[in-house]
Amino acid sequence: MCLFHRSRREFLKGAGALAAVSTLPVSMVELVFADPGQNFTFAYISDSHIQHIAGKNFVRNWDRGLIRAVAETNLLNPKPDFVVFGGDLAQLGTKEELDHGAEMLARLARPYRCVMGEHDYYLDLGEYWSELFGPHHYSWDHKGVHFVTLNSILTYDDWTHKRWPTAQQRMLEMAGLDNPNGSPFMIGDAQRAWLRKDLEAVSKNTPVVVFSHSPIQKIYKGWNFWTEDAEEVQALLKPFDSVTVVYGHVHQIQYNQIDRISFHAVMATAWPWPYPETYAQAKPHMPKLTVPMNRADPFFERDATGWQLIDLDTGRVAMSYNLYNNTNRKVAYNRETGRPEDAAYQSPDKRIPPQSHY
Amino acid sequence: MLKKIAGAVVVVTALAGIAVGLSSRADEFTAEDLKRWEGEYMSVVKIGRELWTSPTLGTNGVACAQCHPNGANTHPETYPKFQQQLGRVIALREMINWCLQNPLEGKPLEAGDARMVAIEAYLAYERRGVPMAPGKH
Amino acid sequence: MRRIWIGLVFAVAVVSLAAAAGERAPAPSSPLGLPPVPFPDDNPQSDEKVALGEKLFNDKRFSSTGTVSCGTCHAAEKAFTDGPLRVSEGIRKLTGTRNAPTVVNAAYFRTLFWDGRSPSLEDQALHPFLNPVEMGLEDHQPILDIVRSDSDYAQRFQAVFGKKGNAITMREVTQAIAAFERTKVAGNSAFDRYWFENDTSALTPAQQRGFELFVNQGRCVSCHRVEQTQALFTDQRFHNVGVGINAIQDGVPALAGEFLRAKATLSEVDIKVLTDKRTSELGRFAVSRGFDDLGSFKTPTLRNVAVTAPYMHDGSLKTLRDVMIHYNNGGVTQAGDRVNDFLSGGIRPLNLTEAQIDDLVAFMEALTSPEFSRLAQGGGK
16 A cells, blocks of 8 residues: 655645645655755666576566566656666676666666666676766766765775686675675775765755765675775765765665764665564664564565655655555655654654564 | 293393493483584585575575575574465475475475475574564564 | 364354344354454344345335346346456446456455445445446435335334434445345355365365465465465455556556546546546556556455356456466466566466366365355356
């Protein structure tokens, strides 16, 4: 069931918001912005993990996830300004997988930009990906917001260039989430230097939104829910009044506030991952704010997968998770408490069993 | 005559008893035994881990670990339990077979297939320390 | 595989309401395989109310032409359906867009209609009267005029509700109809004896193989629920299984947008979905307005499915075999057709052989309750 909650509409009533005829209930796209001409939304699709079997056969389950996300985002009205693909288009980074994924993305009705994921990168270090999608990291400005896309799944040079005898082996080792032979993600010195320079030109009151595959936090190293130089990157972002990091990789709802930086994870279209605290032998640092997504029913292949619609409210992110076979979730920055909160379930007495019955 | 044979049997038995007593009694295992047997178990856990990450258990290249890193979210401590996807109360191995047939699009493991025990051993190992909660959804 | 014998549980499950001034009759114990019938607090059951409900159910005067009653499309002699009609015929043989579901076991449903737009049996009864292709009335007044003036009705409403004249409203009318419908529950099929009473002779070998497929390779049980102590054969949720929506696939964006702009009330939705085929294919989306529900329809119960052909929300699949082929293809009726983008994640190709399909069909034939078994013999597929 997919009824979005009306609470945000109530919150914005009388704020001169633009009412819009919409495929989604109107509350979803009422926007408040200092300059009404700057209202905008964008869609976020991530982690499709297109997996090649042989010949023309791909894992049907993951294909369906991406197909559905594209079809549904195409129904949005008013149309989002653009779409972001959050990384891990492919499962093992092969040309067949990237092509098959790109074919599906090409059906998007809006322009889209891509973020690099480790499953796209470690076979050929992003060479074919660049042919399809362009640079690995870049920035641009849109309606008064400064967007930065980082390649946050790099790792130590030794591991990348010297450790493995073949590129295939390297890709396979990085592909296992719980593989003890893996190596922690990072942005790295060079890219951080680029980021510092890029941000120098941006005034402190310009909203900044960063797209990253890895969390730019240290959540659980065993599953690489981790960015090794998270603190250094956060330090570059902290001076800004309004900054949000949107990240993929984790295949689950997470959100957090660290100083002035809001963090929002996006769902995968392919499959959900369990929360790290469900691994009995782990001691993860889960973002405390997070109200978990509902536990998935494995019979329904799309359960606990989905895509996101993000609207920028005075430079802050309000993220609507469009979940299949499940009640949608809305996590938005609350100006009073200064952190992202779930519109329905943030308070512990509002939780429902599927959110804790892991 | 019978008495003599019986007597001989008693003596032989007694001697055998002493002979056995000189090595060890059947129920006395040593610290080395424990260590060795734990190693026996861990060798099967290792096989279970290999199977868990193997793309060849099913037919589509998907591995169990893709959705269940370190066996998370399999809840071996809750079995037997009512499993909605099978309409009845089942043991863990039936759910493993369900996953082999569904997301992995493969064939179930036959009863007696050593690979099933290996997978169960691995899952239980990753879940060690968690109290039993049979029947929990 | 061991079965747990719980026949005793059902014997114990007799719900006995305290008789009060002859108003309430003891509720029947549930049939084998079914839980107790849920009765709403504000509509207690009684024999007189049930009889009144049956009379209302079959009264053709409640239509603009005097030719259509509830029983026209939900005929008792056809297990409360109107097979072999694909979609129902109302006044002047006008056709709608949807297949008439059976009333049998509807008492257990949390929502009514294929898209669940009605929350109760009482509410459901209000709508067909006003639908232009069903009973065709402008409003409920003609019904009220009849029940308030007809002497037999007057006497019955007085006895059941203690009301007469203008005190009789559609609330009483629909409560009586719902009370009648709540007596139409049927279990005790061959499958029930096999599963709940451990009677291994109750199913033929083909049917037993079919049940095993139903739970395993066929994947049916996740939506058509069977449990350890009861089997409703429905999860009461809404799923896009690829029937009908394929025909409007390319039109979905425009259709969905149009529909939302119209901002229809629920009554308007009722009329629109039954009179416009293309809107009908939106399914539950027309009620919930959620992307997730595009082309989704309620899982029907499979009890008595062998005698309630044809199948699916639009009656487009004639036989159970046709249904199995559709599912085996992974949600398309013609193998190789393109699967719709919004297909439920529970639907995929099943790789069943012809023999396995036969076994599944045989199993479904074992879900017929004894009271309808003569329909099965009559060739109702």
